[in-house]
Amino acid sequence: MTIIGSGFGGLGMAIALRKAGIEDITVFEKADDLGGCWRENTYPGAACDVPSHLYSYSFEPKSDWSxxxxxxxxxxxxxxxxxxxxxxxxxxxxxxxxxxxxxDAEDNRWDVRLADGTVHRTDVLVSACGQLSRPAWPRIPGIESFEGEIFHSANWNHEYDLDDKDVAVIGTGASAIQFVPQIAPRVHQLRLFQRGAAHVLPKADYPYPAAVLAAFARVPALQRLSRWFTYWTFEARAIAFTRVPRLMAAVDLRFRRHLRRGVGDADVRARLTPTDPIGCKRILLSSDFYDAVTRLNVEVVTDAIATIMPDGLVTGDGTRHRVDAIILGTGFAATDFLAPMDITGLDGRGLHEQWAEGAEAHLGITVSGFPNLFLLYGPNTNLGHSSIVFMLESQIRYVMQAVGRLSGGEVRRLDVRAETQRESNAVVQRRISATVWDRGCTSWYTTDSGRNTNNWPGFTFAYRLATRRLRDADFEPQPPARRSAVR
Structure with missing residues (x-):
């Protein structure tokens, strides 16, 4: 049994296997530590935008979140x-x-090739690489010519001293929303280059008082109650995202009130007002972003960047912005699932070739023509309203059923039927067309062609129900296995 990645998905999968008594497990991790995106993203202010009691494993509650x-x-x-x-x-x-x-169709095993050239054979392969694992660098002419310091927020250079520097930040996504307030007081001048304004809501964050932490520790039921209260509060938001987008009007009012209270200057406020419908792109949470961008040493630049020079950036209006450092808050290549790995299935079929028009998988987990391959946080399993850990646990339970079939000698391999995959994805895409994400905006949820390959268009409990039982009829029939061990 082989797992790629050691973030929430990979570790959760390995733990489930260990609980089932399976010891022959290999987890390949490209870095020198576990943690996935929480290992990589160490920028100032990095934090989760889902409450901790929900953004954690259900089987391992933590009573002392700060x-x-x-x-x-x-x-x-x-x-x-x-x-x-x-x-x-x-x-x-x-x-x-x-x-x-x-x-290997004859032996019903995967030959996993590592970057150093070694090959590892396995009966079952699980990809737990996630959707936010590959930083996206912008295609701006001259970016390679910049002679100052340049780095992506996901690869933060903590050795570089930002104090009293002139800094350009490109992008106003979820990462920039968090690190800009942290670095703005330190730098001499910060120019925030914004392609499109984001909807920002206040973040209801606070430290837990000592008495509350003591109560959580002494009465575990209180934390379980907090988790489920948070779950259902967040789950209700799916109605507006996926069923009745007009309900987002109430959320838009909250955004506009937050913007109006945080930004007094009408010109700056206009620059920070999105033109896309609220929810079409990811809604961001911050209670200090607007305070940061209204500082005297911060400028929001909405003119497009035309080119990057050795000493700065030039915008479309011809203005030259000289800076010491450029920080890229440009997000991730979220629609390039499993890239840059080369995955080859039956009949020499390449996964990325099959996904040329956009990634898809049955329930976001299995892909026709790629037997015994299972994806965690795969296509159309991202959320706009709740915790991805809940989705991962649903997927892990489903994969464990598959592992049970394969290790119990019932089947040699599990290959989802092409028609099953086709039908389930047709339903997903049809439902997406009724969501707030299908309102004409460009976001990291969509491919260049405009297809939404990332989000689940419904409730998380509906996904759990859909994955509660692995249906044998969804898979191609196979003769009994000759081997019983899963490796």
Whole structure:
């Protein structure tokens, strides 16, 4: 049994296997530590935008989260704790990047090729790479000519001293919303280059008082109550996102009130007012972003960047902005699932070739023509309203059923029927057309052709119900397996 990645998905999968008594597990991790995006994103102010009681494993509650929305370091420490407690560290091979995998149809195994050229054979392959694992660099002419410091927010250079520097930040997404308020007081001048304004709502974050933490520790039911109250509060938001988009009008009023209170200057406020319908792009949470961008040393630049020069940036109006450093808050290549790995299935079929028009998978987990390959946080399983950890646990339960079939000798391989995949994705795309995400905006949810390959168009409990049982009829029939061990 082989897992690629050691974030929430990979660790959760490994823990589930260990609980089932399966010991032959290998987790390949390209870095030298576990944690996925919570290992990579160490920029100032990095934190979750889902409350901690919900953004954690259901089987491993943590009573001493310091805040309602946990910071990056605390989430990473939680993942390390889980890996240690459930004894999965010994299964992780660090500094082992997977370059590709090829399915051997005769032996019903995957040959997993590492970047160093070695090959690992496995019966079952699970990709837990996530959707936000590859930083996206903008295609701006001259970017390679810049002679100052330049880095992506997901690869923050903590050795570089930003104090009293002239800094350009490109992008106003979820990461920039968090790090801009942290660095604005330190730099001499900050120019925030914005392609499109984001909808920003206040973040109801606060540190937990000591008495509350003591109560959570002494009465575990209180934390369970907090988790389920948070879950259903957030789940109700799916109605506006996926069923009745006109209800987003109430959320838009909250946004406009927050913007009006935070930004007094009418010109700046106009620059920070989105033109897209609210919810079409990711809604961001911050209670200090507007305070930061209204500082005297911060300028919001809405003119498009024409080129980058050795000493700065030039916008379309001809203005030259000289800076010492450029920080890229330009997000991730979210629609390039499993890239840059080369995955080859039956009949020499390449996964990325099959996904040329956009990634798709049955329930976001299985892909026709790629037997015994399972995806965690795969196509159309992202959310706009709740916790991805809830979705991952649904997927892990589904994959465990598949593992049970394969290890129990019932089948040699599991390959989802092409028509099953086609029909389930037709339903997903039809439902997406009725959501707030299908309102004509361009976001990281969509491919260049405009197809939404990332979001689940419904309730998370509906997804859990859809994945509660692996249906044998959804898969191609196979003769009984000759081997019973899953490796």
């Amino acid at each position: 805040r309602r929305f946990a910071p990056q370091r605390e989430i990473l420490d939680y993942l390390r704790h889980c890996a240690t407690k459930y004894d999965v560290l010994r299964h992780i091979r660090f500094r082992s990047e997977v370059a590709g995998a090829r399915f």
